[in-house]
Amino acid sequence: MTTSAPARWTAALPVRLDRRYLPVLGTFVVLALMLVVGGTRYDNFLTPAVVSNLFINNAHLVVLAVGMTFVILTGGIDLSVGAVLALSTVVTAALLQAGWPVPVVLPLAVGVGTVIGLAHGLMIHYFQVQPFVATLAGMFFARGLCFLIAPESIAIGDPAFVGLASWVQIAGQWRMTSSVLIALIVLGLAFLVLHLTRFGRTVYAIGGGEQSALLMGLPVARTKVLAYVVSGTCAGLGGLLFAMYSRSGYSLTGVAMELDAIAAVVIGGTLLTGGTGFVLGSVLGVLVLGLIQTIITFEGTLSSWWTRIVIGVLLLVFVLLQRALSLRRT
Amino acid sequence: MRDVLRHHLFWPVAALVALLVANTVARPGFLAVTVRDGHLFGAPVDILRTTAPLLLVALGMTLVIATRGIDLSVGAVVAVSGAVALSHLASAPDPAAPGTVLTAIGLALALCLVLGVWNGFLVSVLGIQPIIATLILMTAGRGVAMLITGGMITTVNSAPFKVLGSGFWLGLPTAAVLAFGVFAVVAYVVRRTALGMLLEATGINPAASRLSGVRSRTLTWTVYAASGLFAGLAGLLISADTMAADANNAGLFIELDAILAVVIGGTALSGGKFNLSGTLVGALVIATLERTVTVLGISPLVTPLFMALVVIAVTLLQSPRMRERLTAVRRRPTTGAQRPAARPDPTEVTAG
Numbered sequence: 001m002t003t004s005a006p007a008r009w010t011a012a013l014p015v016r017l018d019r020r021y022l023p024v025l026g027t028f029v030v031l032a033l034m035l036v037v038g039g040t041r042y043d044n045f046l047t048p049a050v051v052s053n054l055f056i057n058n059a060h061l062v063v064l065a066v067g068m069t070f071v072i073l074t075g076g077i078d079l080s081v082g083a084v085l086a087l088s089t090v091v092t093a094a095l096l097q098a099g100w101p102v103p104v105v106l107p108l109a110v111g112v113g114t115v116i117g118l119a120h121g122l123m124i125h126y127f128q129v130q131p132f133v134a135t136l137a138g139m140f141f142a143r144g145l146c147f148l149i150a151p152e153s154i155a156i157g158d159p160a161f162v163g164l165a166s167w168v169q170i171a172g173q174w175r176m177t178s179s180v181l182i183a184l185i186v187l188g189l190a191f192l193v194l195h196l197t198r199f200g201r202t203v204y205a206i207g208g209g210e211q212s213a214l215l216m217g218l219p220v221a222r223t224k225v226l227a228y229v230v231s232g233t234c235a236g237l238g239g240l241l242f243a244m245y246s247r248s249g250y251s252l253t254g255v256a257m258e259l260d261a262i263a264a265v266v267i268g269g270t271l272l273t274g275g276t277g278f279v280l281g282s283v284l285g286v287l288v289l290g291l292i293q294t295i296i297t298f299e300g301t302l303s304s305w306w307t308r309i310v311i312g313v314l315l316l317v318f319v320l321l322q323r324a325l326s327l328r329r330t
Numbered sequence: 331m332r333d334v335l336r337h338h339l340f341w342p343v344a345a346l347v348a349l350l351v352a353n354t355v356a357r358p359g360f361l362a363v364t365v366r367d368g369h370l371f372g373a374p375v376d377i378l379r380t381t382a383p384l385l386l387v388a389l390g391m392t393l394v395i396a397t398r399g400i401d402l403s404v405g406a407v408v409a410v411s412g413a414v415a416l417s418h419l420a421s422a423p424d425p426a427a428p429g430t431v432l433t434a435i436g437l438a439l440a441l442c443l444v445l446g447v448w449n450g451f452l453v454s455v456l457g458i459q460p461i462i463a464t465l466i467l468m469t470a471g472r473g474v475a476m477l478i479t480g481g482m483i484t485t486v487n488s489a490p491f492k493v494l495g496s497g498f499w500l501g502l503p504t505a506a507v508l509a510f511g512v513f514a515v516v517a518y519v520v521r522r523t524a525l526g527m528l529l530e531a532t533g534i535n536p537a538a539s540r541l542s543g544v545r546s547r548t549l550t551w552t553v554y555a556a557s558g559l560f561a562g563l564a565g566l567l568i569s570a571d572t573m574a575a576d577a578n579n580a581g582l583f584i585e586l587d588a589i590l591a592v593v594i595g596g597t598a599l600s601g602g603k604f605n606l607s608g609t610l611v612g613a614l615v616i617a618t619l620e621r622t623v624t625v626l627g628i629s630p631l632v633t634p635l636f637m638a639l640v641v642i643a644v645t646l647l648q649s650p651r652m653r654e655r656l657t658a659v660r661r662r663p664t665t666g667a668q669r670p671a672a673r674p675d676p677t678e679v680t681a682g
Contacts, residue, residue, distance in 0.1 A: 123646070126651065127645075127649040127651050127652065128651060129645045129646070129649055130599045132461075133590075133641070136586055138638070139586075139638075140586075140634035143635075144634035145635060147631035147632050147634075147635075151631055259468065263465070272462055308472055308476075311469050312467070315469060319458055319463070323456060
């Protein structure tokens with residue numbers, strides 16, 4: 001019934017937009033509305049500087065949200081990304097402080113995330129631990145490891161790393177840092193992988209129904225583990241970007257950042273049950289979150305805690321919207 | 331021996347005993363309890379007191395998880411509860427007046443009940459996934475708590491309110507008496523009436539239980555409301571302990587600790603069968619673990635690492651695949667009919 005319904009809709013209304021795009025479109029409309037409202041309310045809001053900063057400040061979150069999208073599409077969840085991000089910044093800073101060369105440190109920092117992601121995948125698939133519990137344990141593990149390596153914040157002074165971090169491309173008022181470039185590359189890769197490769201299609205298939213995917217002969221085990229590896233790697237890379245952004249490694253960075261990543265994915269129209277959603281939607285979600293922060297800064301009179309309340313309300317609106325859409329479908 | 335090993339509480343209790351042994355080895359007088367000024371003092375009593383808020387939150391969480399749900403918002407509710415109670419006390423002319431304290435407690439609990447009802451409404455009436463429905467309040471809740479305290483850490487002096495957190499009743503910490511009392515009452519009600527079975531039915535198959543006449547919707551709604559109420563009570567205990575309402579840090583990660591307590595206790599997150607005694611042991615394990623880390627002289631900041639190790643060990647040992655393997659190991663000697671070979675196995679299992 002559920003699966004035949006969309007076909008009936010499209011048959012009745014051939015020009016109708018594919019329903020799968022509706023939530024993403026909703027996010028896009030919200031983003032556009034926020035830009036318009038911001039642009040009319042405040043001077044200097046719709047300037048290249050503000051938009052560039054939106055990307056520069058949220059590059060790490062874009063990478064996290066991309067990784068999270070993979071996991072959520074398979075119907076799982078990754079609570080560890082904030083802690084893994086912190087671990088990656090700490091590893092980067094500690095190794096650079098110890099005098100390791102940058103070309104060795106960068107892959108190691110990302111690799112930490114990959115290994116933790118792999119451990120999650122194995123726990124979840126082979127020991128049938130629920131994703132929530134496995135990644136929760138991973139979160140505690142990574143956070144504890146951070147404190148073990150460096151209880152205090154470590155500043156990064158390595159000239160090669162600082163050089164990499166301060167690479168800026170300027171075109172008029174537009175600015176592009178190396179972290180934004182990396183985030184955009186990751187986004188592009190993720191888009192291609194999800195939509196053009198066998199792995200990507202298997203990810204969607206598992207989210208749609210793991211049993212069916214298994215019966216279809218798809219490599220469920222490998223794909224599921226790989227999804228967590230992708231998320232872990234993205235968290236490691238996100239940590240690297242955050243280390244570039246903050247020029248330091250600190251074990252308390254990224255507390256509750258996993259919630260921001262999940263919120264971005266949900267606002268971007270991905271269903272937490274898996275199988276439906278787009279990585280581009282998640283990036284729109286990140287931009288919406290970033291824009292809320294920007295607007296509250298521009299407003300000036302609002303206190304910082306309004307950010308959290310607004311994000312909560314926005315989450316509610318999007319969840320209700322998705323619920324209404326899925327109800328109409330059945 | 332085999333029955334003991336197979337009992338669902340074996341691994342959690344083993345973890346708890348191991349922690350207590352480690353503590354006693356590190357500090358021989360660890361388990362000693364002394365009487366001072368008519369009150370009991372000592373590390374075990376202290377553990378009971380620190381377990382109290384976690385136990386309350388975990389109690390609500392167990393019921394919610396039994397219906398196949400999850401409540402991520404409890405940490406935020408804890409913060410809201412403390413913020414409401416202390417703000418009311420701070421704004422009152424006499425914070426120590428019994429009437430004021432009772433109103434503060436009443437206000438906080440009522441608001442938390444409303445928050446719980448809101449979660450229940452989203453889940454049971456609108457049919458939103460529990461993890462998302464409660465994520466909304468988890469995100470917004472701390473913002474609301476900050477709104478109430480105005481972004482400050484509200485501190486206040488009120489002797490009657492402070493009793494909740496650090497007072498004693500019949501020689502035992504009030505917080506512990508309160509939490510264990512509530513736990514006992516709820517456990518009694520749930521297990522001595524059909525309520526527990528109905529909750530499990532809802533969790534195992536909501537549609538089937540509804541068709542067989544179980545009021546799943548009302549039940550689901552009730553457990554979220556109860557979870558909110560218990561989290562509110564926990565928030566009162568936490569804020570009364572420090573006499574400060576810190577909207578950012580009160581009850582931070584308590585939802586995760588509570589979920590861990592439930593999982594360590596052997597209740598699966600997939601809902602259905604739940605196990606309140608397991609949750610009690612789980613909460614005690616977590617509180618003891620935190621204590622152990624300080625006793626062993628390790629920085630408390632590293633606690634999460636040990637927590638992760640305990641959780642990974644317990645969940646892996648409880649996972650279906652590991653159980654199969656363990657029962658296979660145990661069965662082999664009996665089929666091989668070699669009595670001496672059966673002896674090393676239990677010790678091997680305990681060591682693993």
